[in-house]
Amino acid sequence: MLDVQNLSMTIMIEDAAVPILRDVSLQVAAGESIGLVGESGSGKSMTLRSILRIEPENATVSGRITLDGLDVHSLRGEALRRMRATDVAMIAQNPHAVLNPVLPVERYLIEGMHDAQGVPRRQARLRAGELLEQVGIERIDLVLGSYPHQLSGGMLQRVVIAGAIAGEPKLLLADEPTTALDVTTQAEVMAILDECRRELGMAMLFVTHDLDLAASVCDRINVMKDGEIVERGVPEQLRDHPEHPYTRVLMESRPATVMWASNREAEVAHD
Ligand SMILES: Nc1ncnc2c1ncn2[C@@H]1O[C@H](COP(=O)(O)OP(=O)(O)O)[C@@H](O)[C@H]1O
Ligand SMILES: [Mg+2]
Numbered sequence: 001m002l003d004v005q006n007l008s009m010t011i012m013i014e015d016a017a018v019p020i021l022r023d024v025s026l027q028v029a030a031g032e033s034i035g036l037v038g039e040s041g042s043g044k045s046m047t048l049r050s051i052l053r054i055e056p057e058n059a060t061v062s063g064r065i066t067l068d069g070l071d072v073h074s075l076r077g078e079a080l081r082r083m084r085a086t087d088v089a090m091i092a093q094n095p096h097a098v099l100n101p102v103l104p105v106e107r108y109l110i111e112g113m114h115d116a117q118g119v120p121r122r123q124a125r126l127r128a129g130e131l132l133e134q135v136g137i138e139r140i141d142l143v144l145g146s147y148p149h150q151l152s153g154g155m156l157q158r159v160v161i162a163g164a165i166a167g168e169p170k171l172l173l174a175d176e177p178t179t180a181l182d183v184t185t186q187a188e189v190m191a192i193l194d195e196c197r198r199e200l201g202m203a204m205l206f207v208t209h210d211l212d213l214a215a216s217v218c219d220r221i222n223v224m225k226d227g228e229i230v231e232r233g234v235p236e237q238l239r240d241h242p243e244h245p246y247t248r249v250l251m252e253s254r255p256a257t258v259m260w261a262s263n264r265e266a267e268v269a270h271d
Contacts, residue, residue, distance in 0.1 A: 001203055002028040002171055007050055007063035009043075009227075017060070020046050021227045024063070026205075028171065033197065033204045035214035035235075037250065038224035044207040047224075048173045051205075052084055068170070085116035089164035091193070093176040095156035099148040105159045106144040112163045131162035136192050154185035158192060165196050172197060172204040179208070190217065211250040215239055223247050 009021040021043045028034045036044050049055050051065055053072055065072045067087060075083055092098060099108050109128035113119040119127065132140045135158040148156055157177060164172060177193060178186040194217045197204050208214050214221050215235035223231040223244065231244040242248045 001030045001068055002026075002051070002205065003064075003066045004047070004051070005064040005066075007047065007061070007065060009046060009050065009055065009059050009061050011056060012058045012060075019227060020059070021050070024224075024227070024229055026222050026229065026232075028203050028205055030170065031201050031203055032220070033194070033206060033218045035218035035221035036205060036207045036224055037209065037211050037214045037221055039209055039250070042224045043227040044224055045175055046227075048090065048175055048205065048207060051173060052088065052090065053080060086167050087169055088171045088173060089167065089169040091157075091160055091164050091172060091174045091177045093179050095153065095160045095180075096148060098160055099156060101148050104145050104147055105151070105156075108159065109144075109163050109166065113166050117167050127166065128162070131166055132159070134165070134196060135159075135162045136188075137162075152185070153181050154189055157181065157189050161189070161193055161196065165200060165202070168200055168202070170203060172202050173207075174204055175207045176209070177206075178213075186213075193217075209250075211238065211247070223250065 004024060004026045007021055007024040008019070010017040010019050024043070024047055026034065026036070036047060038044055046055065050061060051067075051072065053075070055061055067083065070083070072083065099105060106125070106128055109131065110121055110124040113124040113127060114121055128144060129140050132143060137143050137155070137158055143151065143155065143159070151159070174193065178189050181189060190213065206214060206218055211221070211223075215238070218235060220234055221232065221238055222229045223238070223246065225246045231238065231242070231247045238247055239251065242251055
């Protein structure tokens, strides 16, 4: 469904063309969950931005990206808007950057559905409640009427996920969706995202620096370093037989697992 072929990007910085992405190729089939894993600055977000055609202005891009056979670089105007509004949804790291601080979250969901899909406001209001239920929120009316600063990061990210799945897009682009959350909330939000995705049969391109987290929710993983894919495979293969030295480094820096393991030991010891 998504086919990225030899995507390269350079950015002009003070008269020099700085390479950002080099020959990135990856595929996501319908309903699949694919990981893009690498340390900070490796080019993960730029890859996602290229898919949505929201690269920085001074970027030069080459290669071919097709979504359901449509070349995204050929899309203009209404076709591009429609692709962004209905075929693909993005979930970013920081929900505060997405939600308007002076509006209750209800408005975010209603406006989203109204603007992107033309759902009448009254109907969108009902649907907003259903969506919040779907992402595991219990006190729905309270949350709908709350302003972003009144809710926790985990709650806000659930609202963003609700907005992302509202239009039942074919593809979710998730850019470190749980990185800004504390460890317990991270696990909850990740589980909800994964469950919604499976239930609705959406594909996901999941970006993270955490190889273990990717391994827990992805069918296949691409490892990215310095703008290049250096290794790819199924999670077990990367975990048990990493070939590239960089994949091994990522496997060895597994803070979440180490922390969970030691917490569990502490609990057992306490019991
Ligand atoms: N607007 C920009 N102008 C110039 N360079 C940028 C810009 N945004 C990001 N970069 C550079 O592009 C590279 C890849 O960034 P990014 O895709 O954001 O990495 P990641 O998401 O993997 O942390 C980094 O070296 C970053 O410094
Ligand atoms: Mg990033």
